[in-house]
Amino acid sequence: MQQLRSGSSMLFQNKIKYLMDSRVWFILLLLVAGILYPAKGFSQSADSPEMESISPNMVPYETERSIGYHILAVPSYLLHWSSRPIGQAVKYAEAKFPHWFKGARGPSGLFPLVEIGGEEDFAAGVLLYHDHLFFKDHRARAEILFGSKVYNEFDLEYWIPVKGIKKSRLIFEAGYGNAPERSYYVNNRNEKRSYASEFGSLEATYRQHMNSWVQMQINVKYRDRTIKTSRYEDDADEQIPSSLLGNSKLITAGTKWTLNYKNGGRRTLSGTQYKVGAGWTQSTQNPDLKFLEYHGAIHHFVPVPILPETRRLGVKLQLHKQENIGSEAIPFYVQNTLGGSRDLRGFPDKRFRGYGVVSMTAEYRYPIWDFMDAVIFTDQGQPFNNYSDIALSNFHSSYGFGFHLLSQRGLSFRSEFAFSKEASRFIISINPNF
């Protein structure tokens, strides 16, 4: 019996020792102290001073916080003080850029740009704009994106209103980009090869709003692109075939028409938008490299029955097709692609290439707040060279969900989580999907 008692006692002592060693007791003490921590008791002395000769009206109330309180509050203190620099930045912005907080933008300024899941996994930069550069209503915009070592891009735009023609614009654009490492999927299989790319472009566009629902534009574009081997040693065994390397200089002339029958304010609630376009491309170096291309898209929104009209289903159907009219094959880097932040979102960027691509997106959008929509979507799509290649079994699928932040003008940015059988990706983009 005695042995049993000593055994129990030792067991108990061991448990205590374990508690002491593991410091579980300390956490327990903190929790108990927190639960039993008196609601007040700090300021009560002001009601009943210890010396009767002192009137309670002479003793002030005070919020006192003990050492115990401060210890228990340390995690919140850490967050508090680490968030203060943000406060300083906001206060500075309030003083210097008050229009940022009023939902309006000034006649000139800059915005930070962050793009996740776009052209590359991550890119950040800045957008500079001026609404009256050199002349009234002459808008200029510069977009600079740095995607670390794999992607850099600079775009410049200058918009000029055409005198005497209402709602018209002449737009001049110039761009430069380099991507030391890009992926090419051989024959659209999951076999990845690498290459480097450097490109520049010049474009002139005339855009005209015919009326409230028809817009047209014609444009001429010059593209100079050089395809090189990837600069990274890791890619030595995964370079694209040397036959795909080289330089091309292409001129494209085209037109696009948009018929917009969409309804709603910053949210499209119902209606349809049609987009069609066609173009002709010719190499300046090789007369045998030339092709026609055309595309069409339908964006349709319909309210979901029973639910309020702000719950709606959006469908996007689109087709892009190139017709080779020369004897030279159309370079892979100007072919139509699928995969990225706007179609087949669960796949890597430019995962599928072909002379043609067909895709369909269905999105259920519903408001979770005045300025925010939740989105559930599925994307389907396939590349093809000839229409006869299109088959239901060849469609690739991705799906996902996300959130759209809306400004007074419409989409401000979207963040989406997309999944496919090959990958999953997180997208942050200022560009709407449709």
Place this chain on the structure above:
Amino acid sequence: MIHLINNRLPIALTIVLLTAFVFQGCSTTKPYAEGAIKTFDPDTARIRMPGEQPQYLYWDRIDNTIFYQLEKPLNLNRSVRWLGYRLGISSKRQADNVNKLDEVPESSWYTYRHYYKKMSPEELATGPNTAAPDTAGQWTIFSAKLEGANSGFFIEDENENRYLIKFDGYDYPELTTAAGVISTKIFYAAGYTVPESVIVYFDPDKVTIGDGVTVGKGKQKRPMTMEDYRSIVEGRPVNKDGRIRALASKFVDGIPMGPWNFKGTIKDDPNDRVAHEHRRELRGMRVISSWLNDTDRRDANTMAVYNKNGYIDHYIQDFGNTLGANGSSVHLPIHGQAYVIDPRYMFVSAISLGGYKTSWEAAEADILYPSVGYFRADVFKPGRWVPTHPLPPFENMTLRDAFWGAKQVMSFSDEDIKAIVETGQYSDPNAEEYIVQTLIERRDKIGRYWFARMNPIDRFRTEIKDNSLHISFDDLAVSSGLVDASERQYQVQVKAGRKVLIGELHSDEPEFLMSLDKLTLNKNEKSILTLTIHTLGDSLNGNGKSVIVYIEVKDNKSRVAGIQRQE
């Protein structure tokens, strides 16, 4: 060495914690005052003028909406207390500046007014006002701001009084100015410090621009012209004499030091000892704000003023977002029902896949009268009311704080409300009547809601007469007309220490009479009687909760020494 530290650290921390708790426990825990009741918090000592606090329009809202919400669960004092409260072993953190009668003593923050010393309708209508601008003479603008509909200017009248002149929005004549004046007077009567505000009709031709007045900022800064002045007053509501209607707020006496903020204390002010989020008058203000749909209550709409006596007065100001007004426009249905960014509803909306429809999404913003805007009683939910952004003292409000706020609101009779609303000078009597009725309905909703959760008896009085202890009190649900007195009964148990002197005594009136002989008290010795009072009735009885009243009996006299309200 490290091993030594590892072994000793927990011990040292334990000692520190225990010491902290032991010393903390040294303060008195008696629920009644041994001596006089504290009626004044001495925060009016002369101090050196504090530095001016910069005013920010957005940061406090961002901070309170995002970072403060994340900090709360990380503060283990708060989250573990919350857990304890849920488990029924701990209470909510009460305000720091309540006396033994569960009241706020007067201070530089708060003055006993209508609830404590009933004000006449005339006094309520006058409010804080001592002087109105002299509209017969010339006004001189000495400062101005050009911001579209929100433009305004500062003037000095011929009596050398200075005023801020603000206008109604172009589309909603009388809306903002009336709301500003009415709410100013209600807050004043509720005990707060507010600037003088009055509606004026002035002759636009009797205004001149003083020397050196500029408009614009930075490179845009330039001297103000009469054209600027005309752009401000053009299109504003006028009366039949062509005089322009405006709200004139008199400059306060003293030096404005910027906002006092709803969280923490002012560092440079040694008088400021109670964290603002734990002040009863700021926690309870939530109920008053809910009555008026005072949605824009935030740091920027407060003002610390260093007065001539050398201490800080704490003003609340800018009531242009009350009643149906939202600045120069009208309130939206969401205002008062949810924060502008409200993760609670966003989460529910997100997981419901669009099936959940918020009440404000369904509510039509019907504007019956442009001068009234969007102000309704039917959609008002007193327990769920929130301003447009989280405010720490409002979030900290306990039932006791809410009861305190509710009794302030319920102290306004129908006649009181009419007298105050008249000062809004509505040109349409139907609009005025609508405001009066809506305020009455919202007031009654507040009473019904909070009195159903807290025993609504208050204003305890006691005396010894004819060898009997007489205690009487007000049933606020009855006195405010929400419940018929005939439906009420009151029950008391009397104890002295642990000894039960009277097991159960009932009364149909809010009073009890007890023979001192029956209480077996020695009249010459100090005794503390503990009276546990329940209100009996079918409704608004505080859900059966008690109020414990501590009566001190000594030298054939009695006094109320303490009150504890069961939450």
